[in-house]
Amino acid sequence: MAEVFEFKLPDLGEGLTEAQIVHWMVEVGDVVAVDQPVVEVETAKAMVEVPCPYGGVVTARFGEEGGSLPVGAPLITVAVGADADGVAAGSGASGAAGDTVNGTAVADAEGSGNVLVGYGTSAPPARRRRVPPSAPVRARPQSQPAAQPAFQPQAPQDPAPRRAPGGAQAPGARVNGTASPARAAGITSGAGPGAAPAQDGPVPVISPLVRRLARDNGLDLREITGSGPEGLILRADVEYALRAAASREQAREPRAAASAPRTADGPVTTAAGDTTRIPLRGLLGAAADKFTRSxxxxxxxxxxxxxxxxxxxxxxxxxxxxxxxxxxxxxxxxxxxxxxxxxxxxxxxxxxxxxxxxxxxxxxxxxxxxxxxxxxxxxxxxxxxxxxxxxxxxxxxxxxxxxxxxxxxxxxxxxxxxxxxxxxxxxxxxxxxxxxxxxxxxxxxxxxxxxxxxxxxxxxxxxxxxxxxxxxxxxxxxxxxxxxxxxxxxxxxxxxxxxxxx
The missing domain is CATH 3.30.559.10 (Chloramphenicol acetyltransferase-like domain)
Structure with missing residues (x-):
C-alpha cells in the first residue's frame, strides 16, 4: 500500500525565508528517485536546485513558476510504496499532518534525509516515468484529517494546455485565457527561415531563465537556432525572436496606434514605445534592499x-x-x-x-x-x-x-x-x-x-x-x-x- 508523503520547502540557510520558483523539473505523475532535484528556485542569495528526500510518484505540486513560497510551505507530495505505480497523478492528496521530512518520517519513506539545498547523492536521477491517472490514491490512515494546505496543488486538467518538450509552452497555447504573444504575431519562432527543425531530446539553453523567458512568451525553443557553442541557445537568441514577433505584430496594427493617448491610469503600450516593469524580487530585490539599508x-x-x-x-x-x-x-x-x-x-x-x-x-x-x-x-x-x-x-x-x-x-x-x-x-x-x-x-x-x-x-x-x-x-x-x-x-x-x- 502506497503512502503519500509531503515534502516542504526546506530551510535554505543564512536566514532566508522564501524562494521563487524558477522551473519545475518534474510533473505530476512522474516517478522520482531519492535525492533527485525536483525544482529550481531562486533565493535572495543564489539559484539552487532542491532535491527531494523521497523516491516514488509525484502526486501534487504546490506553487506556480514565477511565484514565491515561504520556507516550510508544501512543495510536492510523493506516493511511496510497493504499489506506488498505481497512484493517480494529480490527485492533490497529501500525507498525514506528521508526514514531514523531519523525525522518523524520512526513515519510514526510505528517503535520504538530505533536505538542505546542496545535499544529495551524486548519482544520476532515475529515468522519469509517467503514471496513468487512473488508480485511486491510497494514503496512510489518519486519526485526524490533515490540515488543508495553504497552496493548492497543480493537477492535470482536461484538456491540458499543449507544452513543448523541455517545459516551454507550445506555439499557439493560451496563457491566462489569452493567446500567447508569439501566436498573436502569427509566428511559432523568431528564428526565421533558417531555424533548425524540431528534434527529440533536451533543448540546450544557457540558463533556466532563458527557458522561462521563451515559455512566458510562447516561443518554442526547438525552432530557434542557438548562436552559442554547439547550438547553445542564448538569451540574445530568444530576445531576437521576440523582437521579430513584435515587428510582425506592429506591421499588422493600424498606424494610428502609434499616436494613442496616455490615460491617467498609466502609460499605454503602443508601437511608439513600450514600458517594462521589472519586479524587485529574488537577487535583484535583495540587492536593492541591501543598498537602501546601507x-x-x-x-x-x-x-x-x-x-x-x-x-x-x-x-x-x-x-x-x-x-x-x-x-x-x-x-x-x-x-x-x-x-x-x-x-x-x-x-x-x-x-x-x-x-x-x-x-x-x-x-x-x-x-x-x-x-x-x-x-x-x-x-x-x-x-x-x-x-x-x-x-x-x-x-x-x-x-x-x-x-x-x-x-x-x-x-x-x-x-x-x-x-x-x-x-x-x-x-x-x-x-x-x-x-x-x-x-x-x-x-x-x-x-x-x-x-x-x-x-x-x-x-x-x-x-x-x-x-x-x-x-x-x-x-x-x-x-x-x-x-x-x-x-x-x-x-x-x-x-x-x-x-x-x-
Missing amino acids: RSEIPDATCWVDADATELLNARAAMNAGSGPKISLIALLARICVAALARFPELNATVDTAAREIVRFEDVHIGFAAQTRRGLVVPVVRDAHRRNAESLSAEFARLTESARSGGLRPAELTGSTFTLNNYGVFGVDGSTPILNHPEAAMLGVGRITPKPWVHQGELAVRHVTQLSLTFDHRVCDGGTAGGFLRHVADCVEQPAVLLRSL
Whole structure:
C-alpha cells in the first residue's frame, strides 16, 4: 500500500525565508528517485536546485513558476510504496499532518534525509516515468484529517494546455485565457527561415531563465537556432525572436496606434514605445534592499589616491614566469588588503546598532564584487588572512566560475568582513560605491592604464591606477582611513613592502 508523503520547502540557510520558483523539473505523475532535484528556485542569495528526500510518484505540486513560497510551505507530495505505480497523478492528496521530512518520517519513506539545498547523492536521477491517472490514491490512515494546505496543488486538467518538450509552452497555447504573444504575431519562432527543425531530446539553453523567458512568451525553443557553442541557445537568441514577433505584430496594427493617448491610469503600450516593469524580487530585490539599508544606516565617506602599479605588474609577471599556478592580480590586491587590515584592524569591523557597539573581527573574509547575468553578487573568500597568493588565486577563480554559472551556495555569499571592488574591469577610473552592509570598509580599484608619471625625478610613462576607500565614519576617523589607503598604495607601488608582513 502506497503512502503519500509531503515534502516542504526546506530551510535554505543564512536566514532566508522564501524562494521563487524558477522551473519545475518534474510533473505530476512522474516517478522520482531519492535525492533527485525536483525544482529550481531562486533565493535572495543564489539559484539552487532542491532535491527531494523521497523516491516514488509525484502526486501534487504546490506553487506556480514565477511565484514565491515561504520556507516550510508544501512543495510536492510523493506516493511511496510497493504499489506506488498505481497512484493517480494529480490527485492533490497529501500525507498525514506528521508526514514531514523531519523525525522518523524520512526513515519510514526510505528517503535520504538530505533536505538542505546542496545535499544529495551524486548519482544520476532515475529515468522519469509517467503514471496513468487512473488508480485511486491510497494514503496512510489518519486519526485526524490533515490540515488543508495553504497552496493548492497543480493537477492535470482536461484538456491540458499543449507544452513543448523541455517545459516551454507550445506555439499557439493560451496563457491566462489569452493567446500567447508569439501566436498573436502569427509566428511559432523568431528564428526565421533558417531555424533548425524540431528534434527529440533536451533543448540546450544557457540558463533556466532563458527557458522561462521563451515559455512566458510562447516561443518554442526547438525552432530557434542557438548562436552559442554547439547550438547553445542564448538569451540574445530568444530576445531576437521576440523582437521579430513584435515587428510582425506592429506591421499588422493600424498606424494610428502609434499616436494613442496616455490615460491617467498609466502609460499605454503602443508601437511608439513600450514600458517594462521589472519586479524587485529574488537577487535583484535583495540587492536593492541591501543598498537602501546601507545608504540609510551607514554614514560613509570616501578618500582616494593615484598609485603607480608598474612594479606590481612586474612582480606578477615574474611570479607567473615559471610553470607553477598563475597568480591573479586580484589575489595580489587581496593579499595587500590583508596586510593593511592587520595594521589597521579598525576597518575589519561592523557596527552593532542595537547594542551601540563596534565589533572588530579577528578573521578576514574578503568579499569581491562579481557581475553575472543575474546581477551583481558578492562571493566571499573565507579566511583570506590564512591564504597565500596561490591559494587566493585558486579561490577567486573557483568562486568567479560558480558565480557565472549560478552555482554559488548561500554560505558562499555571506559572512564577508571587507569587500574588494575591482571596478576597473568596466574601464572606469574611480567610483564612490555603496558599502556592502554591514561591513565598515570597501577598497575600490580603477583601471590600470599608461599615464605620464614622475618616476625617480623624471617624467615617464607608467601604469597608474586610482585606489579609493569607502568607510563607515563611525568606526574610524579620516586619519585611520587615510593611513590604510596609503599603506595599500605603498604596497602597490613597491611590492617589497609586503615582505614585512609575510
